[in-house]
Amino acid sequence: MSAEPYDLAVIGAGAAGLAGAVHAAGQGLSVALLDDAAQAGGQFFRHPAPALKAGRPQALHHHWSAFRELRSRLAASAVDHLTGHHVWTVTRDGDLPWAVHALTGADGEEQRPVCIRARALLLATGAYERQLPFPGWTLPGVVSAGGVQAMLKSGLVLPGRRIVVAGSGPLLLAAASSLATAGARVPLVAEAAGYLGYARHPGALAANPGKLAEGALHAKVLARHRVRLSTRSAVTEVHGTDRVEAVTVRRLDRDWRPLPGTGRRIACDALAVGHGLVPRIELATALGCATRQAPDGTSVLVLDDRQQTSVPGLWAAGETGGIGGWQLAAVEGELAALAVAHRLSGRPAPARVRELRRRRDRMRRFAEAMGAAHRPGPGWTHWLQDGTEVCRCEEVTAGSIREAVAELGARDARTVKLLTRAGMGWCQGRMCGAAVACLAAGGGGAAASEERRPFAVPVPLGTLAALDEPN
Amino acid sequence: MARNPIELAGARPGPPFEITFDGRTVTALPGQSVAAALWAAGILAWRTTRRGGRPRGAFCGIGQCYDCLATVNGRPNRRACLVPARPGDAVTTQQGDGHER
Numbered sequence: 198m199s200a201e202p203y204d205l206a207v208i209g210a211g212a213a214g215l216a217g218a219v220h221a222a223g224q225g226l227s228v229a230l231l232d233d234a235a236q237a238g239g240q241f242f243r244h245p246a247p248a249l250k251a252g253r254p255q256a257l258h259h260h261w262s263a264f265r266e267l268r269s270r271l272a273a274s275a276v277d278h279l280t281g282h283h284v285w286t287v288t289r290d291g292d293l294p295w296a297v298h299a300l301t302g303a304d305g306e307e308q309r310p311v312c313i314r315a316r317a318l319l320l321a322t323g324a325y326e327r328q329l330p331f332p333g334w335t336l337p338g339v340v341s342a343g344g345v346q347a348m349l350k351s352g353l354v355l356p357g358r359r360i361v362v363a364g365s366g367p368l369l370l371a372a373a374s375s376l377a378t379a380g381a382r383v384p385l386v387a388e389a390a391g392y393l394g395y396a397r398h399p400g401a402l403a404a405n406p407g408k409l410a411e412g413a414l415h416a417k418v419l420a421r422h423r424v425r426l427s428t429r430s431a432v433t434e435v436h437g438t439d440r441v442e443a444v445t446v447r448r449l450d451r452d453w454r455p456l457p458g459t460g461r462r463i464a465c466d467a468l469a470v471g472h473g474l475v476p477r478i479e480l481a482t483a484l485g486c487a488t489r490q491a492p493d494g495t496s497v498l499v500l501d502d503r504q505q506t507s508v509p510g511l512w513a514a515g516e517t518g519g520i521g522g523w524q525l526a527a528v529e530g531e532l533a534a535l536a537v538a539h540r541l542s543g544r545p546a547p548a549r550v551r552e553l554r555r556r557r558d559r560m561r562r563f564a565e566a567m568g569a570a571h572r573p574g575p576g577w578t579h580w581l582q583d584g585t586e587v588c589r590c591e592e593v594t595a596g597s598i599r600e601a602v603a604e605l606g607a608r609d610a611r612t613v614k615l616l617t618r619a620g621m622g623w624c625q626g627r628m629c630g631a632a633v634a635c636l637a638a639g640g641g642g643a644a645a646s647e648e649r650r651p652f653a654v655p656v657p658l659g660t661l662a663a664l665d666e667p668n
Numbered sequence: 669m670a671r672n673p674i675e676l677a678g679a680r681p682g683p684p685f686e687i688t689f690d691g692r693t694v695t696a697l698p699g700q701s702v703a704a705a706l707w708a709a710g711i712l713a714w715r716t717t718r719r720g721g722r723p724r725g726a727f728c729g730i731g732q733c734y735d736c737l738a739t740v741n742g743r744p745n746r747r748a749c750l751v752p753a754r755p756g757d758a759v760t761t762q763q764g765d766g767h768e769r
Contacts, residue, residue, distance in 0.1 A: 233731060233750075240730060245677060246752070248699030252678030304731065304750040306743075325732040337712035337725045344729025348749070352704025353673040353697075356712060356726075379673040439723050440712055467712075589727070589735060592719045623734035628727070655734075 202294035206315035211239020212523035213515025214321030216530030224538035324474035324516035333435025342471035357467030363387040370415040377422035394570025454576025493568030503536035521564035590622020685755040703748035
């Protein structure tokens with residue numbers, strides 16, 4: 198690795214990180230772009246490996262041309278794109294450059310730990326899906342809606358032939374329309390919220406006509422494939438012994454509480470489910486970055502007008518500052534790149550900053566309106582039975598979490614974890630965090646987990662031991 | 669209208685190759701992950717949980733949930749959704765943490 202520190206290390210090569218890296222390089226900065234995956238694109242622009250020789254990757258994506266442009270700018274730039282780099286922590290001693298520690302390989306198992314040094318850091322780590330548990334959600338064939346998308350976009354595979362899509366948020370429509378286009382039968386999309394929530398923000402809607410057009414496009418695809426959409430509905434139970442055989446869908450009241458007597462059984466061999474996205478901010482919270490609760494109930498980084506976090510020298514763009522989609526992410530990535538260049542070089546900020554800020558603010562308003570419309574209602578906990586597993590890794594049931602809260606006095610996710618092991622497993626609470634935080638708060642809607650975790654990915658003990666050795 | 673994802677994406681990969689899952693032959697395409705190759709063969713589970721011994725497979729599909737851990741060529745705890753399938757790979761169901769035999 199380069200002995201000299203880079204001007205900027207960008208973590209994450211999705212829309213935000215790609216835009217950040219190419220624009221920073223365009224400003225003359227030396228840039229390292231670190232990403233888990235073997236190719237740039239992040240989740241939205243995830244696409245088949247070159248060996249699959251996909252002649253029409255755009256068939257699985259809207260806005261593919263925008264990605265192609267970013268990718269060719271990356272190829273033409275001097276950015277060092279470090280693929281297969283799983284960043285597990287970032288540290289800084291005084292005024293020394295940041296140290297970005299990563300494990301390498303497809304799944305980080307090559308165990309050749311590396312450390313990249315840089316004067317400034319841009320976090321563009323994206324998001325993962327928010328899950329709310331329900332009976333049967335651990336059965337094989339139940340897959341996250343984003344996961345179904347990811348496996349389809351990268352591996353060109355489906356988990357079944359007849360796939361119900363359920364949960365809440367715009368990703369459901371996107372997932373259902375790609376599944377139907379790729380040949381799956383989608384008997385139903387069950388959306389827990391009502392779309393009336395959007396009507397409460399007429400200004401944000403009117404300022405973002407492109408978003409409405411995108412929704413209309415999905416609706417058209419769904420209509421063409423005769424996919425039914427039920428709002429205020431949820432899959433409240435999955436049936437099957439060793440894999441999905443059917444689901445029960447119930448109508449919900451405004452608080453997402455199932456209405457008695459409304460259950461209907463739908464035969465299917467897979468279920469794609471998700472309830473919005475959760476920003477991936479572990480690296481930042483471990484450094485003590487300030488967070489706020491966004492209207493969708495998730496914990497997001499507090500950013501200044503130029504995308505800097507509360508920790509000097511650490512910028513963030515895209516979903517880390519609040520879920521908002523790839524277009525907002527790309528604008529924020531560019532804005533952050535210009536801000537970093539301005540800070541490091543002392544040159545005046547270009548006039549473009551004002552235009553970028555205007556676009557960012559407009560898109561943020563829409564994103565927040567959308568987040569509020571799909572924020573989980575407090576009644577979702579009525580889906581749970583005592584035996585429902587909430588923590589998938591440690592196999593902790595709703596019954597034991599409720600016992601920890603009602604009888605042992607736990608009031609927050611951390612105490613629940615210490616008492617039950619919920620959130621202590623491999624995924625470090627990513628899958629159960631939202632649910633456990635809700636249950637610990639005694640029900641309620643989407644409580645954000647504020648927990649700090651020292652490492653963003655599991656790290657072999659040998660790697661930790663090697664940290665003290667001279668490089 | 670596409671009948672399957674391969675046709676939809678206009679994919680013309682090189683010749684398929686073989687891996688095994690618990691001894692059974694599974695066909696994979698160059699560029700697919702272990703999880704994708706298993707899904708393509710209709711296999712959705714390749715791990716049993718540590719306590720309940722329940723079947724699990726890919727859930728988040730992006731390397732965040734660790735539910736898709738499999739034993740690949742004798743090495744346990746590989747995230748099947750991230751690890752590319754290679755010709756001759758022997759994938760076996762991971763029992764629990766993969767270290768007890």
